[in-house]
Amino acid sequence: MTDTLGLDRGLAQLSGLAPKGYALGLHIRFASAHLMIQTYDPRWSEIYTERGYMLADPMVFWGFGNDGAIRWSEIDLPDPHGILDQAAGFGLQYGVAVACGPTSSRTIGGFARGDREFNESEIAEITSIVLRLHEASTPPEQLTPAQRMALRLIARGHRHAEAAALLGISESAFKARLRAAREGLFVRTTAEAIQRAQEYKLL
Template sequence: MSDTTELTRLFAQLRAASPAGYSVGLHIRFASPLVAEATYDPKWLEHYTANAYALRDPMIAWGLSCEGQTRWSEIELPDPFNLWRQAAEFGLNYGIAVSCGPVQSRTIIGCARADREFTDQEITKIATIARTLHEISEPQTDLTQAQIQALRCIAGGDRHAAAAAKLGISESALKARLVSARERLMARTTSEAIQKAKEIKLL
């Protein structure tokens, strides 16, 4: 089973365990996660993004300063923008936060429900999923020279045919290198693979 398939399976488990949705930031580096996904109400996500609440979110502040898991109601940090109250208006009445990994590559996951607090058993299950997601999404720190060359050509603006000609290989061979680079970096697209390769100083 590939890591991307395993990620999909774990995200499905997280979705089932989070009736009001979840937010995931895997391996947050330089304030940006290598993998991000959210299933909260789209209107809340739009409101959250438009107001740059990630910079003001008590859950994220807790996750960057602590490791472990906790209910949102147990996070004793200032909330000057009333994010908890605003989130509740979109059905995110109760939630938990899970944080794991070193601070320079931290994973933070939030899960929500509208009806009640999460039980201890539910929190333990979600924390296990979170730690597994963190482990299997550990970014690769190396690519083959062939993969790097292929990504570098595309990053430089070459189309597939031009990049293949520049490298002296067939277009299908170039595409195979790009696919393998995407798989290694757990990227959905070539542009995402290029971005991830830049973030870990491979390009």
């Protein structure tokens, strides 16, 4: 079950520890993250996305093959596109990569500052928060039968009132089931909840 409060608190702490921002992909499955948070300079994020750098980023490559934390300056992997040098041009001079979780549900984060290398205690604190966030955002293995049925009815095109009548419950009770499903899947809209539940084979 996703702990929304714990997530918000952890993300706020990471913002304080990484003055030049961070990118954190929680529970990456099939090349897509259950939750992606990005606070780097938006101009750099745009270039990174447009050029598909995630597939060539030495930091991400390190994250899929290692557990723990490493300073960017210590990553000894090819960077043919000069991604780390380009990032430095946007103030991301120094950084640390953190990775954890099984290969099938990996969490990888990059954290940056512009003034100096991260010290050992900062790296330990960032790693501890990332591990906590990984736990707090674990995708659900199942929805309740009531939540599944509510999502199925909406997916089939039923309106709230109609679906509630079919189930013999009030419209507000039906909406509560949808809300619980959205919260459990950590999405904002019911359409996203349906899509994510289908991806996780929960419907």
